[in-house]
Every structure is written in structure tokens, then in C-alpha cells.
Amino acid sequence: MNIVVCVKYVPDAQSDRTFNESDNTTDRVGVDGLLSELDEYAVEEALKLVEAGEGEVTVVTVGPDQAADALKKALQMGADKAVHVKDDAIHGSDAVATSLVLAEAIKKIGSPDLVITGMASTDGTMSVVPAMLAERLGLPQVTFASELSIDGSTVTIRRDGDAASETIVATLPALVSVTDQINEPRFPSFKGIMAAKKKPVEEWALADLGVDASQVGLEAAWSKVESFTKRPPREQGQIVTDDGDGGTKLAEFLYAQKFV
């Protein structure tokens, strides 16, 4: 079974994330970046499936030069090869354009039996790329999988909702997005780190995919960030002095904040 996993390079949530002053896009250059944590689950799930049977895991990313780090991490975890789509024209692309580029890249990679993505990116957190991508590829989309199994030509997933858990079956090839409940992503091992250096990484530009620059980038985006303001600094917490009624005051506070 051949699997393509879409991975995203995102600013490290641990560091100070900002927007670019000039065009209000996410600053991916000035801060440390990494493979989106939610995509690690997608990579892990693909590796497990291939390890249990046969086939290859290809990881693909659309992003700037530094996005190679996200691919490297996935290769270190055990993916077989990687595709990096990078082109200056892509800068500022929205989800619609990103899904277009990803779709063309996946077509060029071949016809995978399964496309796996994370449930959302940790920076944009929109969760729409998987759905758009499935539509563009003409694949059934089964999203937010917290459990996944393959049986011959079908994929079965469990999607946990607030009220019920659904079991959903789709025929292969299909696109699945996975949640952070589905597995425990492995750490790259030293062997993985050393092997990754020798694994193939292809770099494609828009022209290689037959995508016109006018279809992507900030200019083509359907929505734009008009302005941003920094989150105000945290205010001092409220100290409740216990004059024998501390419990009541605490309960009142929790109630007022709608915590209870």
C-alpha cells in the first residue's frame, strides 16, 4: 500500500509566534519552526500501516526553504521519500490555493492508495485543507479519525463526536485526516536520523506541477488578514483571601466564569 502524508512546517508553538509586519502573513522565517505536531500522528499512522504490510510512505510539504525540516523529521521517523513544493509565488497562499498545489503534487507522485493528513495545522487550525484536497483529487474523505483500519479495499475509521462515536467506511483510494487520539507518534531513532540523510527529497516548483502562479499566493487568496494586534499581556490574577468563606468565594468565581 502506497501512502502519501501531507505535512506542514509551522512556527514552534513554544516560541513567540508573530505575523509579518509587511503583509500580515504568518512569520515563518523569524521564529523556530517544526513539523506540525498534529501531522506527526499522520506520519505515525502511515508508518504503522506500511510496517504491517508493504508499500511506501511519501511525505509532501508545500512551504518555504525551512519547511525541509518538517520533511526531514518525517523521514527520520521512517518515511521513505519526500517531496518539497516550494516557489516564491506560493507565499501567502490560503487553504484553497494550498489544496490546489498539494493536489497537483500528489497526482505527480502517483496514485496513492491512501492520503493521510493531520486533523488541522497547529498554526492555521482551520481543518479545511483535507476536505478541499479530497474534493480536488476526487477521493472519498473520512476526516477526524481516532482509529483506522484497512481491510482489503476499504478503510474504516472511528470518529468521536460529543454525542456519539461514528464508524465510517470508505473505499480505497481515500483521504483520511487523523486526530491526536489515534496513536503515539514515535521519536526519531538514531538509526532513523542517520538513514534520513540518504533518503530522496524531490524539490518541485509550480511550473513542475502545471500550476499557474496567478492561482496561488497572497493576491489570489480568498481571504486576507487585514490587521493584527498582539494579545494584551495577561492581567494579574485575582487573589481570594479566605476569611472563613473562601470556599463560597471560589465557587462564586467559578460560577461567574462559567467553569461550573
Add this chain to the structure above:
Amino acid sequence: MSPAQSPFELFGIDALLTEEERDIRSAVKTVVDSQIRPHIAQWYESGELPARELAKELGKVGLLGMHLEGYGCAGTSSTAYGIACLELEAGDSGVRSLVSVQGSLAMFAIHHFGSDEQKDAWLPRMATGEAIGCFGLTEPDFGSNPAGMRTRARRDGDDWVLDGTKMWITNGSIADVAVVWANTDEEEGSRGIRGFVVPTSTPGFSAPKITGKMSLRASVTSELVLDGVRLPASAMLPTARGLGGPLSCLTEARFGIIFGALGAARDCLETAISYAGARQVFDRPIAGFQLTQAKLADMSLELGKGMLLALHLGRAKDEGRLQPEQVSLGKLNNVRESIAIARECRTILGANGISGEYPVMRHAANLESVLTYEGTSEVHQLVIGQALTGVSAFRG
């Protein structure tokens, strides 16, 4: 105010590492942050280390015997091994000791001096952490002078029968296999010393745990009692003869300590710097006092210099030109400076410095063991003194 830099950033250490070394470093950091840091204070306090489970986690990443070739080992450079030791010891010297003894003493001895059968039987399982090894050289009466060891291996038909006691043996009580050094021929003196691969299930072998340690509490330290331990001829390490065998293993482990000790020091220094920034005394952070800054500057200088020395020796080892007396330079300097840093950091934390809530006192106490094992500071001074003068002063 300009943005704060860490001591290693100040020295530009990252630029001296390859991309692979940086990746290995961050892989070890992840393991330390997720598997060790959350529990270490409690392990230390209780003196209990869940060594078997931990060994499997460390094995998964490839930390056990990482710089050995084949048998499931990753085969990294020696410098990468050193960097991994540094990150592990930033967690705790005891955990790093588990890894040093497993990889550089027990596995290295079998890998280097063992027969194919011994290698096949033990190395793959030791690399995954499924089997744990220990290394028995020191005896109650022979530490710095192992040549005088009293443990005997006596021939009986084709078999060997081992009798004696080993002391201060890391991983002893939890080991599946012990590499034990014993004298096979008293007439020959230390030339009669040979190594044996002893499954710890062999009758006559026992390994009571040493309790009441005030240092390296998150590490298993044991006595090995060999009471008529009968082994087949195939248990002997075929190619290790004389004291050179165990000493070459020790050189491997010592090399890791050159880096490792700096990890403990770095953790202390980072803790002290952040504490100094937060702690207000006389209406200002203690980081703003010149005396504190002088301490921090001096400690950073020693830490950075130690790292430059470690990397210099690491590159020499990877190019196959590292001499044992150079390992002594590194071990003596870096452990001595690290313990000085730990103690100085302790002062910056004031009373909190003695608390288990912070890692500083734990590191300082651990480094007392590190100062003594793998050759005491005095022994390394003698090695260096001999290299400089051509005169051996070991016997006074």
C-alpha cells in the same frame, strides 16, 4: 537590554556540530524531557530507578551502544555519543551511568573482545534494552589499583570456576549479564587478568544492592558475589588479555563522561541563570548584582571551554588519533569544573539550592561519584603527570 543568550550560544557551539549531531541532540533532549525530567526528583528521593522500563525506552531511540557497529546498534560517531551523554546527564548522572555502563563498558567489551557467539547472544538484546549488562572490575580492596584484584578464575576440566567479590558495580542487581574480570594465573600477575561473560542466572552469582548512597541515587549500584560460579570455556572473552582489556573499555566510558559531566553543569547553570533573573533580593533581581554576574560569567567560561575541549577530543576520537592520556585531560578537567559549577550555582539559589525541587544539589551530589569513578581525579593527574615527565608516580 539585549536578548539573553545561553552559555553555549555565547560560545557559538552549535556551529561546531554537524546537522546530524544537532538532530541526535534534539532526539535525546526529547527523551530526557518526556521520560526523565518529570520523574527524576522522585526517583532520586526514593533511591529507586525503574531501570528495566527506562532501558527499553532508551533502547528504542538507539542510545544503548549507539556508537557500536552492527548488532542493531546505530553506529554513530563518537562525538555524537558524547553529545548524547551530555543531554542525558543534563537529566541525571545516574541515567547517563546506566547508558555508559551498558554501551561503553558491557556492550563494548563484548563487541570488542567477544566471540561471535557471545556477540550474537547478547548485543542485539542489549541494544534494545531487553537485556541489561554490568561491568565488574572494582573490588572492595582494589579500586584505583585493579591490577591487584583478588577475584580468581580457576580451571576445572574445560570449565572455569569464579570466586571473589566485586564492589560498586553499576546496574549489578538488575543485570542479565555481567562482564567480570578475574585473575586466571597468579604467577602472571596482572597479565593473568581475563574477562568472562557471566549470565547472572548462573548458580553462585548474586548481586545485592548497595543502599544508603548520598550520590547517584537514581542509579543501581551493587556488590557482585561470585561463589563458585561455574562457566563453560566459551564464557571467556577470547581476545582480552591482561589489564589492557578492561582499561580500554574504561577509556570508552570515560570519553562519554568528558561530555556528560558538562550536561549536569549546564543544567545547573541554566537553572541558576533563570533563578537569578526571577529572585528579588534588596528590591532587585540577583542577576543584576555584579557579584552574581561575575559568578555566572566565570562559570559560563569554564563550561564553554570544557565543551571546546570535549569537541576537540571527540573529533580526535572520530579520526582515530585520541590517546588515553588525552581522555584523562578531558575527564579531569570537565568533571572537576562541572562539580565546581554545580557548587557555585547552589550558592546562587540560596536555600532553594539545597532543595530537591531544583536539580542543582542533585547534580552536585551526583558529580561526587563521577569525580571518583572511571578513574579518580588523582589517578588522572598521575596519568597526565606521567605523560609529561615520563615518570610513573602511581606507587608513590
